Amino acid sequence: MQRLKLKLKDGMRGASLNDLYGIFFEDLNHAADGGLYAEMVENRSFEFEPVDHPGYEETYSWEISDPKAAQVCTKQPLNSNNPHYLEAKTTKDALVIVNEGFNHGMSFQDGQSYRFSLFAASRNKSIIQVFFENEDHEQVSETSMIVVKDDKWQKYELLIRSEQTTVNGKLVVKVLPDANVSLDMISLFPEETFKNRKNGVRKDLGEILEEMHPKFMRFPGGCLVHDGTLDPDDRESMYRWKNSIGPVEQRPTRRNKWGYNQSLGLGFFEYFQLAEDVGAKPLPVLPGGYDPHHKRAVPIDELQPWIDDALDLIEFANGSSDTKWGEIRTKLGHPKPFNLEYLAIGNEEVGQDFFDRYPYFHKAIRERYKNIKLINTSGPFASGSEFRRGWASANHNGSNLVDEHYYMTTDWFLANQHRYDDYDAHGPKVFLGEYATKDNQWYSAVVEASYMIGLERNADKVGLACYAPLLCNVAFPNWKPDLIYFNQHDVSPSLNYYVQKIFMNFQGTYDVPYSIDGLPKPIVKSNEPITGSFGFEADHATIEYENLTFTDLKLGQKQIFGSGHLTDSEKINIDETNTSQYKISFDAIKTGGRVDKGFKLIFGKKENSGHFSWVIGGWENQDSIIEQRNLHNQQSVWDQAQWTMVENTQYHFEIVVKNRHIETYIDNVLMNNAEIKPTVIESLYSNMTFDEKLGKYYLKLVNVTSQSLQLEVDVTKFQDGKYHELFSSPKTKNEIGKPNKLTIQDTSKLKPTVHINPYSVNVLVLQPKSN
Ligand code: AHR
Numbered sequence: 145m146q147r148l149k150l151k152l153k154d155g156m157r158g159a160s161l162n163d164l165y166g167i168f169f170e171d172l173n174h175a176a177d178g179g180l181y182a183e184m185v186e187n188r189s190f191e192f193e194p195v196d197h198p199g200y201e202e203t204y205s206w207e208i209s210d211p212k213a214a215q216v217c218t219k220q221p222l223n224s225n226n227p228h229y230l231e232a233k234t235t236k237d238a239l240v241i242v243n244e245g246f247n248h249g250m251s252f253q254d255g256q257s258y259r260f261s262l263f264a265a266s267r268n269k270s271i272i273q274v275f276f277e278n279e280d281h282e283q284v285s286e287t288s289m290i291v292v293k294d295d296k297w298q299k300y301e302l303l304i305r306s307e308q309t310t311v312n313g314k315l316v317v318k319v320l321p322d323a324n325v326s327l328d329m330i331s332l333f334p335e336e337t338f339k340n341r342k343n344g345v346r347k348d349l350g351e352i353l354e355e356m357h358p359k360f361m362r363f364p365g366g367c368l369v370h371d372g373t374l375d376p377d378d379r380e381s382m383y384r385w386k387n388s389i390g391p392v393e394q395r396p397t398r399r400n401k402w403g404y405n406q407s408l409g410l411g412f413f414e415y416f417q418l419a420e421d422v423g424a425k426p427l428p429v430l431p432g433g434y435d436p437h438h439k440r441a442v443p444i445d446e447l448q449p450w451i452d453d454a455l456d457l458i459e460f461a462n463g464s465s466d467t468k469w470g471e472i473r474t475k476l477g478h479p480k481p482f483n484l485e486y487l488a489i490g491n492e493e494v495g496q497d498f499f500d501r502y503p504y505f506h507k508a509i510r511e512r513y514k515n516i517k518l519i520n521t522s523g524p525f526a527s528g529s530e531f532r533r534g535w536a537s538a539n540h541n542g543s544n545l546v547d548e549h550y551y552m553t554t555d556w557f558l559a560n561q562h563r564y565d566d567y568d569a570h571g572p573k574v575f576l577g578e579y580a581t582k583d584n585q586w587y588s589a590v591v592e593a594s595y596m597i598g599l600e601r602n603a604d605k606v607g608l609a610c611y612a613p614l615l616c617n618v619a620f621p622n623w624k625p626d627l628i629y630f631n632q633h634d635v636s637p638s639l640n641y642y643v644q645k646i647f648m649n650f651q652g653t654y655d656v657p658y659s660i661d662g663l664p665k666p667i668v669k670s671n672e673p674i675t676g677s678f679g680f681e682a683d684h685a686t687i688e689y690e691n692l693t694f695t696d697l698k699l700g701q702k703q704i705f706g707s708g709h710l711t712d713s714e715k716i717n718i719d720e721t722n723t724s725q726y727k728i729s730f731d732a733i734k735t736g737g738r739v740d741k742g743f744k745l746i747f748g749k750k751e752n753s754g755h756f757s758w759v760i761g762g763w764e765n766q767d768s769i770i771e772q773r774n775l776h777n778q779q780s781v782w783d784q785a786q787w788t789m790v791e792n793t794q795y796h797f798e799i800v801v802k803n804r805h806i807e808t809y810i811d812n813v814l815m816n817n818a819e820i821k822p823t824v825i826e827s828l829y830s831n832m833t834f835d836e837k838l839g840k841y842y843l844k845l846v847n848v849t850s851q852s853l854q855l856e857v858d859v860t861k862f863q864d865g866k867y868h869e870l871f872s873s874p875k876t877k878n879e880i881g882k883p884n885k886l887t888i889q890d891t892s893k894l895k896p897t898v899h900i901n902p903y904s905v906n907v908l909v910l911q912p913k914s915n
Pocket of ligand 1: 170365366367368491492524549578612613623
């Protein structure tokens, strides 16, 4: 077994880690409604509409015993933001309306109380009973009663105790005979929420976030923020934070980009509160007046309300109670400021439209609040012309940070371990606002850990980093993998979660110089030229191609393959090559199919190692992309440029491959230019930091290999030490409802030799001897 030696180097202090590791909350996968937000009733205000999701209508999620006795009305609403309500008119029989929550069952705990509330207005004396049932329709709580006599909307509240534990519970609201009553905002929360906040978040989910000790919390998205229309009063508007504060019954409901409804019950006040409760700095993201999904742009001379949203948000968070927005915060229950330091304008926007608008936000915010750290954005990919456009804008405007996003294979992360070594420490810092490998297997988590070593080693260039997405209700996945899975009663952190947690728990204040002697040489896993078969793949667009020509650039020989036709998801294999330098050229026209789609040229395809694609009209037909797919069809993007394939227009396409270098041209204009880095596996990834507050060193050791290692530590230099180990076999995954499969071992006595397990993530905590 390889024996290594740790040596501390005296004197120098490395880069500060500041707020490096945080979390990113976005309401996708039902992370807010039906997730973190502790509301148990789905569609509490009868506002679900097909605009949110094709299967929705106003009584979605409600079981109504007699639909004739219960009509959804809009005549006399609770308020104009909440237009729909249920009018119940009973004669001889009672009307029973039942809600089973988001996951086909509510979780009730024996002996625990739940806060029930509704708004009602009655044209006579109407009596309503409320109780809980289990899956066998047995009543599992006492019956509580509400008598409604007032014809004006009033709020009624009850505390109901469950007398049984069930995960398939239902809320039953029974309108007794001879009633004529309007009902709205029928709501149920556990009495105990995280930090016992009213309108708060689920205790179990809040706690699991708090246990990570994140330094910051990015919210509320993601694409959620910028996908929408420009009018804040529109049902489908972009996320406008002012809609999300104040009494919940007055907040308008909105379409969620991820195909469901967002009640906005978990709004900006709750997000700020949550950040504070988990000990994180808030990091809100605001739309920059541009929706890249639908190319909706606010005219520049109409940007002021959007800029005001940003300025007002800063005042809302930080202003004293005698400012307009500080007073609103105070009235909402938080007189002290939330100490906002970071603000992001935009989320992975592409296109000049956004970058024409960003400077207006930047300038106005800088003028009034010079200490706010402003975050610009560099698109959804790790490289390419849009990525460079974001960085150029950040450099030009003097943004403090640039938001980078990438979701890639483990091989990509291993190939890019040194990505930040060459970044400029004096320019804007990186905010790695979204990243993840493509899996929740332990191997993926270990590779993420190895990559995080590179982030903290480069803390002078990387300011902030957070894994994405954070939460997923297992019944509603929009995006996988995620960090934490849950249903109505259970929480199942992924193995990736434990990596994030250990890195956050032992972040440290600054890097310290050290060395580890005796490390075996890195292994280069793939460095061969990109050769193999090539062909086309349709992507729901209809394509006619002609003049398809393959040129061996080494021999100067051409092969003509002529013309063809592609449709739906058809695949055509053309030929294969083993020459290391070649060109493929063709002309093509899109004649039909989906507007948001194009096609792919597949190349470098080998049976045992996946393939490359030139994606022509990728990402909603807005991009030209060079991607690599492994044998599990997991994708890494190596280069992206903005480009749209217009129907019935002929284009000339050319791709030139030289060893591992790829260039693409459309109509002789360079589109993509990518060097495919080889996957390199180092025998150990490590970084050492010092925690100034606790006076301890943290040495993180990540082993992505199947080999064990031994590390010798000079124990005479330390008065105490602890060793925290996470390990498992590479394919292990956690499953909801099953115990955690990761081995977590903590040793509290310092030993001269530390054993580093195969596929392990470890932190050695060392307390130096005081002089
Ligand atoms: O994290 C999921 C999505 O990925 C985010 O909404 C978006 O920013 C990115 O494309």
